[in-house]
Amino acid sequence: MALLKASSFPGLSLPAENRLMCKRSLEFSLCRSFKASSESAPVDPGVQVSLKRAVAKKVVELIKPGMIVGLGTGSTASLAIEEMGKLIQKGKLKDVVGVGVSYQSRVLARQFGVKTADLNDVNTIDLAFDGADEVDSSMNLIKGGGAAHTMAKVVDTMAKQCVVIVDQSKIVSELGLTFPVPVEVLPQAISAVLRKLVALGGVPEIRSALRKDGPVITDLGNMVVDVRFSEAIKDPSALEKEINMIPGVVENGLFIGVANSVLVATQDGDDIQVVELAEFVSSLKSAKEV
Numbered sequence: 560m561a562l563l564k565a566s567s568f569p570g571l572s573l574p575a576e577n578r579l580m581c582k583r584s585l586e587f588s589l590c591r592s593f594k595a596s597s598e599s600a601p602v603d604p605g606v607q608v609s610l611k612r613a614v615a616k617k618v619v620e621l622i623k624p625g626m627i628v629g630l631g632t633g634s635t636a637s638l639a640i641e642e643m644g645k646l647i648q649k650g651k652l653k654d655v656v657g658v659g660v661s662y663q664s665r666v667l668a669r670q671f672g673v674k675t676a677d678l679n680d681v682n683t684i685d686l687a688f689d690g691a692d693e694v695d696s697s698m699n700l701i702k703g704g705g706a707a708h709t710m711a712k713v714v715d716t717m718a719k720q721c722v723v724i725v726d727q728s729k730i731v732s733e734l735g736l737t738f739p740v741p742v743e744v745l746p747q748a749i750s751a752v753l754r755k756l757v758a759l760g761g762v763p764e765i766r767s768a769l770r771k772d773g774p775v776i777t778d779l780g781n782m783v784v785d786v787r788f789s790e791a792i793k794d795p796s797a798l799e800k801e802i803n804m805i806p807g808v809v810e811n812g813l814f815i816g817v818a819n820s821v822l823v824a825t826q827d828g829d830d831i832q833v834v835e836l837a838e839f840v841s842s843l844k845s846a847k848e849v
């Protein structure tokens with residue numbers, strides 16, 4: 560499948576410093592297993608599913624009867640929707656309503672027997688759970704691997720409590736080294752936005768669809784540009800704002816100060832545990848000191 564090259568747009572030649580990054584960028588495949596590298600030990604793909612299931616089971620324990628729940632998207636959040644459905648079916652969780660951040664999460668909710676509401680029909684979200692592509696030790700995130708970060712940001716920031724659920728492969732010391740920043744862009748403005756992203760020092764790549772020629776089109780009808788930077792993101796909060804200031808950008812995948820807590824599923828030998836991010840980070844530090 561031919562990749563959509565940002566450089567085929569008018570006036571978009573990458574400066575030398577950005578160009579250094581091109582090779583890495585073109586090598587970036589949209590395969591979700593790309594996210595494997597992290598600060599902690601690599602996770603075997605078979606074990607990773609068990610870790611995701613463990614953290615999914617843990618987060619649904621926080622849901623109380625009568626809550627309006629933001630349903631995140633991606634493989635980890637999907638498992639949590641499934642676990643939530645199981646509790647509802649068993650009669651252990653009554654009168655909960657889910658607000659999906661994506662088409663996928665809404666469909667899964669219906670499939671697993673979770674009642675859903677439109678975001679515009681609720682005035683609050685009691686608790687939102689969601690996955691992430693990268694998490695730093697300050698609970699800042701990169702999201703958007705599933706191209707749903709715009710609605711995720713609306714729902715997650717609206718929630719009284721936003722709980723991020725990840726396996727240990729997602730924890731990084733600095734954002735942006737392993738995962739690019741996804742940016743949702745109005746198709747009519749794609750060329751102008753690409754030039755601005757290059758001016759910010761990025762190497763943008765339009766996300767290509769799988770099993771369909773052409774770009775990924777989001778649930779909201781827009782395109783997604785994955786932007787790599789030559790170094791780790793030193794000031795994620797400033798970059799989040801700078802990208803969103805570009806006319807034509809709908810939203811970017813930097814989630815700064817959105818998460819209230821992060822649950823991390825970890826593996827220690829045959830043992831799987833779910834811990835808070837702070838505990839996980841301190842155990843990593845101790846392990847490095849040994």
Ligand SMILES: O=C[C@H](O)[C@H](O)[C@H](O)COP(=O)(O)O
Pocket residue numbers: 591631632633634635636689690691692701702703704705706707708711
């Ligand atoms: O847009 C997608 C979301 O940000 C996902 O939560 C993120 O990509 C993590 O997905 P997964 O749990 O499949 O790794």
